[in-house]
Amino acid sequence: MRKKVMAIALSSVLLFLPQMASGEEESTEMAEETGAAILMEVDTGEVLYKKNEHEALPPASMTKIMTMLLIMEDIANDELSFDEMVTTSEKAASMGGSQIFLETGEEMSVRDMLKAIAIASGNDASVAMAEHISGSEETFVERMNERAEELGLEDTTFYNSNGLPADGHETSAHDLAVMARELLQYEEITSFTGVYDDYLRQGTDEEFWLVNTNRLLKFFDGMDGLKTGFTNESKYGLTATAKRDDMRLVTVVMGAETPKMRNADVSELLNYGFANYQVEPMFDQGAAVTSIPVEKGTQDSVVGRLDSNISLLHGKQESSENVTENIELKTLQAPIEKGEVIGKFQLQRGEDTLAESAIVAGETVESASWWQLFKRSTLRIIGVEPEPEDTVSDDDS
Incomplete structure (x- = not known):
């Protein structure tokens, strides 16, 4: 595929505000009880x-956000299932700290292991899942670090899957927020992280009551995750998320002296976000935004669809201004695979990009045969527009 890019400016009247949060964050003092903090709107980042x-x-145990992300990615890719059984190794059973007291050789489903990690912060369950997925925890940790690099996380180095103290095992509030945002793409995760209490091994003599280490689930409106963390070294931390109306926020606080201080800072940050900002959904993932010519294909064009949702974030008290759509497209030559990136869609105000998404091919376009190209060319030479070829598309949406 040739890399030539053509820009198509489309004028469309959409709503957006002139000021983003970057100006306000410098003048607003919050999270005074914690060493590091961040507040992020999930849809726009x-x-x-x-x-x-x-x-x-x-x-500490906020490490498990990455562990849960890799589990959910494998489930989404059909490399793992919720009902798959996981066997506990001697190493996994020996983990200290928060645990669900797995026995060596005990089997438990991926669903229950994920429940143990999300609700009870089970160190033993984290290691059992790491070994089940990658063969060893060490190999799984390599994958954790590779995924962190893919996400552009420059402050992060993992040495284990559960967050128990290890020299050099560290990350930042920023990197945790990015991990959390990625994890929240899998909507089912909040059916685990948002549960305050549940049971494992129900109906047996070893029934185990799980109580979520995130007590704000009971008291903060809209909260449904994500993960607490505590060691003597890290002090108290929490990566929290809450959703109200169309807006989901994630906040991270690290280094609080007490759980009360941690929870107060989390609540303050989330309340600030919900009180001052709102999200305006603009386009859904999969929306058709353009039709792109295709050279030497079984059809002359392909529908371009958005690869992600497009939303605009603005302050509740700010005025709105017009923005424009901008589409950049590659010059396409068959074959084109469904889902292949073929351009970029942006919402802009002036030279500022407010939101963007990749444009992907909505269907597969095969290369035309020699005979199809010859017939098409001959008809055009004699002034007859060729009729559309009979093609089969796997996209009816």
């Missing part, structure tokens, strides 16, 4: 507040 957000600190 906009940072609404930050404090020492790139300081590398021990995350």
Whole structure:
């Protein structure tokens, strides 16, 4: 495929505000009880507040956000299932700290292991899942670090899957927020992280009561995750998320002296976000935004669809201004695979990009045969527009 890019400017009247949070975050003092903090709107990724957000600190059990992300990615890719059984190794059973007291050789489903990690912060369950997925925890940790690199997380180095103290095992408030945002793409995760209490091994003599380490689930409106963390080294931390109306926020606080201080800072940050900002959904993932010519294909064009949702974030008290759509497209030559990136869609105000998404091919376009190309060319030479070829598309949406 040739890399030539053509820009198509489309004027469309949409709503957006002139000021984003970057100006306000410098003048607003919050999270005074914690060493590092960040507040992010999940849909747009906009940072609404930050404090020492790139300081590398021990995350304790907030490490498990990455562990859960890799589990959910494998489930989404059909490499793992919720009903799959996991056998506990001697190493997994020996983990200290928060645990569900797995026995060596005990079997438990992926669903229950994930429940143990999300609700009870089970260190033993984290290691059992790491070994089940990658063969060893060490190999799984390599994958954790590779995924962190893919996400552009420059403050993060993992040495285990559960967050128990280890020299050099660290991350930042910023990196945890990015991990959390990625995890929240899998909507089913909040059916685990948002549960306050549940049971494992129900109906047996070893029935185990799980109580979520995130007590704010009971008291903060809209909260449904994500993960607490505590060691003597890290002190108290929490990566929290809450959703109200169309807006989901994630906030991270690290280094609080007490759970009360941690919870107070989390509540303050989330209340600030919900009180001052709102999200306006603009386009859904999969929306058709353009039709792109295709050279030498079984059809002359392909529908371009958005690869992600497009939303705009603005302050509740701010005026709105017009924005424009901008589409950049590659010159396409068959074959084109469904889902292949073929361009970029942006919402802009002036030279500022407010939101963007990749444009992907909505269907597969095969290469035309020699005979199809010859017939098409001959008809055009004699002034007859060729009729559309009979093609089969796997996209009816």
